[in-house]
Amino acid sequence: INKIGVMTSGGDSPGMNAAIRSVVRTCAFHEIECIGIYRGYQGLIEGDFKEMNARSVNNIINKGGTILKSARSQEFRTKEGRESAFAKAREKGLDALVVIGGDGSFTGAMIFSQEFDIPVMGIPGTIDNDIFGTSATLGYDTALNTVVEAIDKIRDTASSHNRLFFVEVMGRDVGHIALNAGVGAGAEEILIPEEDLGKDRLLESLKRSRQSGKSSSIVVVAEGDQTGENVFELKDYVEANLPEYEVRVSVLGHMQRGGSPSCADRVLASRMGVKAVESLLEGKTNYMVGIKDTQMVLCPIDKAVKGKTDIDLELIRVSDIMTT
Ligand code: ATP
Numbered sequence: 548i549n550k551i552g553v554m555t556s557g558g559d560s561p562g563m564n565a566a567i568r569s570v571v572r573t574c575a576f577h578e579i580e581c582i583g584i585y586r587g588y589q590g591l592i593e594g595d596f597k598e599m600n601a602r603s604v605n606n607i608i609n610k611g612g613t614i615l616k617s618a619r620s621q622e623f624r625t626k627e628g629r630e631s632a633f634a635k636a637r638e639k640g641l642d643a644l645v646v647i648g649g650d651g652s653f654t655g656a657m658i659f660s661q662e663f664d665i666p667v668m669g670i671p672g673t674i675d676n677d678i679f680g681t682s683a684t685l686g687y688d689t690a691l692n693t694v695v696e697a698i699d700k701i702r703d704t705a706s707s708h709n710r711l712f713f714v715e716v717m718g719r720d721v722g723h724i725a726l727n728a729g730v731g732a733g734a735e736e737i738l739i740p741e742e743d744l745g746k747d748r749l750l751e752s753l754k755r756s757r758q759s760g761k762s763s764s765i766v767v768v769a770e771g772d773q774t775g776e777n778v779f780e781l782k783d784y785v786e787a788n789l790p791e792y793e794v795r796v797s798v799l800g801h802m803q804r805g806g807s808p809s810c811a812d813r814v815l816a817s818r819m820g821v822k823a824v825e826s827l828l829e830g831k832t833n834y835m836v837g838i839k840d841t842q843m844v845l846c847p848i849d850k851a852v853k854g855k856t857d858i859d860l861e862l863i864r865v866s867d868i869m870t871t
Contacts, residue, residue, distance in 0.1 A: 550641055553645045555615050556647070562672065564610045567604060570647075570823060570824055571604045577825075594635040613647075617648075636665065643827045644666070668831070672686060679855060680851040680854060683838055689809045698714055702765055709762045720771055722741050729866060733765070733869065736753070737769075738774060746784060822836045835851040
């Protein structure tokens, strides 16, 4: 392998720049060429490339987003699209690809590699932490810190006015952000997709909390929680049943995807970039780089795509005990 292409694909997450920097510098260290591919698979199809050297990635370790831009490419989902992508890759002399993204991006990489026999290596970049084969994805730790900081601020105003706040956080299919940030921010209740709390139990819990002397409360709600109602409907439901509560809603939204990456994400990105490039150089292909018990590991990319991550039941129990 003499030339590696690197791209960011799908939803962006903090730490992607640190991972690009690591891939580029590891290539430079091993004296192989590195080509940045702009806008994910769409940029590959269009041949939107930039030669990268160790100095191309100065001062980006601390920046959110991705300097290579990200995109969702419909064209790459078609055989013709992937053929064009391979033609451009060959024209540029790319011997392997490092794809920084989520499970959709890995599915694309897997299909591309099978069809054209090009080595691929995935780096998990998504704030949701919903990828099998790694205990942390890039951007997750930063997103947790962003959410906790936001909830701390909401708590200040909630407690000044004796209010109940519903705070909606990202997580359509998984509740890692809601559960961990909820425990970290001291939420009264946490509603996640993996557990059916039930609206009645929510009311009971809020009643108990009031009776125990708490004047304000924070309920963290993942987008895909099991009540099947959005935060505004939940607000109406609680106000209708517990008139003593003054309820407000705060939807954190895309701010959770941005910001300067945390130290943990920068370190993880640096380690993952080294592992990805060096694994390709060792002849490995079709893997995703991950972290398990503080060690860097490789997970076959098809497993990473298909596997499901489990929510931490012990943490749910901790959360329940903390709201006593
Ligand atoms: P996020 O965390 O935001 O969901 P993701 O990587 O899962 O990130 P997707 O939009 O699902 O984001 O996938 C990114 C890109 O990967 C798609 O736009 C498409 O180009 C490619 N891709 C996804 N699935 C496939 C597939 N089945 N075949 C070919 N390419 C695919």
